[in-house]
Amino acid sequence: MLIFDRRLSRHPSFARWSRRFPAAYAVTAGESLKDIGVFPKHVKAISRLAGPMASRRLTIVVAGGGSVGDFGGFVASVFKRGVRLVQVPTTWLAAIDSAHGGKNGLNVGGAKNQIGTIYPAAEIHVVRAFLETQGPERAREAAGEILKINLLKKIPSAKGDLWRSLPRVIAGKMSIVRRDPLEKSGVRHLLNFGHTMGHVFEAALSLPHGSAVGYGLVFAVAYSRAKGLCAAKDYEKIIADPLWSLFIPSRDYLDCLGLPPARVKGLLLKDKKRTAGDKLRFIFLKKPGQPVIREVGVDEILRELKRQKDLLRSVYG
Numbered sequence: 001m002l003i004f005d006r007r008l009s010r011h012p013s014f015a016r017w018s019r020r021f022p023a024a025y026a027v028t029a030g031e032s033l034k035d036i037g038v039f040p041k042h043v044k045a046i047s048r049l050a051g052p053m054a055s056r057r058l059t060i061v062v063a064g065g066g067s068v069g070d071f072g073g074f075v076a077s078v079f080k081r082g083v084r085l086v087q088v089p090t091t092w093l094a095a096i097d098s099a100h101g102g103k104n105g106l107n108v109g110g111a112k113n114q115i116g117t118i119y120p121a122a123e124i125h126v127v128r129a130f131l132e133t134q135g136p137e138r139a140r141e142a143a144g145e146i147l148k149i150n151l152l153k154k155i156p157s158a159k160g161d162l163w164r165s166l167p168r169v170i171a172g173k174m175s176i177v178r179r180d181p182l183e184k185s186g187v188r189h190l191l192n193f194g195h196t197m198g199h200v201f202e203a204a205l206s207l208p209h210g211s212a213v214g215y216g217l218v219f220a221v222a223y224s225r226a227k228g229l230c231a232a233k234d235y236e237k238i239i240a241d242p243l244w245s246l247f248i249p250s251r252d253y254l255d256c257l258g259l260p261p262a263r264v265k266g267l268l269l270k271d272k273k274r275t276a277g278d279k280l281r282f283i284f285l286k287k288p289g290q291p292v293i294r295e296v297g298v299d300e301i302l303r304e305l306k307r308q309k310d311l312l313r314s315v316y317g
């Protein structure tokens, strides 16, 4: 059975391919698809389509961006107690990040990914013809997650040719996932690099996830330098990365830094990686390939936000 983003059927090559499935279920992409409230309605429809098919013969193939992948991945993990799953990511973000590693999630009352499983796909097919129907803004969104993996794994970034950079970025993510597939040992936590502040910027300024992560990375790297964890020569190397220039200098980053401290504090305290009291596990970077995790207080993060804001204002006026 195919579960797919209905938007894709506009494209003849996708429409032709989708007709080969004995059953297909079209969904509308976006966060509302992941809402737990509409889940029963979807499961009933999927159940009707699957009919009497035995679970051991059923494979669910999910084609779409991250929202469809998260929804379909969750369906496959619980439908008839779990059926075979194949992912066909069709956004750059899904192709680089969300289709790999097995995480899925549904939203509860607007809070993201509160319900979910870790259920890796048996196969993941990244199809160039399906990806190339995306507009350029989607590529910029993906750049944040690419920069994250490249900095974590010391992979040189290539600006522009996303298709060619895919294999190395995917392998980079999977090398981290494989060390901690069920997110038990803490290694997988490294994939949250740039996300502590990224999630704050995303929520407060309604930025696309990948762009917010890009600004979160800029924040984390500048913070690493300020704390003396990252040496000047390594910092120079990082900021010479061609993807870096997509995020800074920019008006958006100044808006991120200019958020009211009370708002930032409120959002930081909701962070899943919060430890005791007002402390968070923050991911710093010593140099490309060498992340370090340190516990920091929320007030220290707020001071760093102000420091960067004052510095950037003095540079850009």
Ligand SMILES: NC(=O)c1ccc[n+]([C@@H]2O[C@H](COP(=O)([O-])OP(=O)(O)OC[C@H]3O[C@@H](n4cnc5c(N)ncnc54)[C@H](O)[C@@H]3O)[C@@H](O)[C@H]2O)c1
Binding pocket: 005, 007, 008, 029, 030, 031, 034, 064, 065, 066, 067, 068, 069, 070, 090, 091, 092, 093, 094, 097, 098, 099, 100, 101, 102, 103, 104, 105, 112, 113, 130, 131, 132, 133, 134, 135, 209
């Ligand atoms: N499971 C994970 O590990 C993981 C990781 C990162 C993000 N996510 C989730 O992924 C989601 C965001 O991913 P996304 O941006 O891919 O979301 P999305 O599925 O909402 O897709 C974004 C937009 O692109 C459109 N689209 C999809 N494929 C297209 C194509 N080939 N051509 C043109 N348009 C196309 C969609 O219709 C939608 O409008 C969020 O829900 C996030 O929580 C999950």
Ligand SMILES: [Zn+2]
Binding pocket: 145, 195, 209, 213
């Ligand atoms: Zn992310």
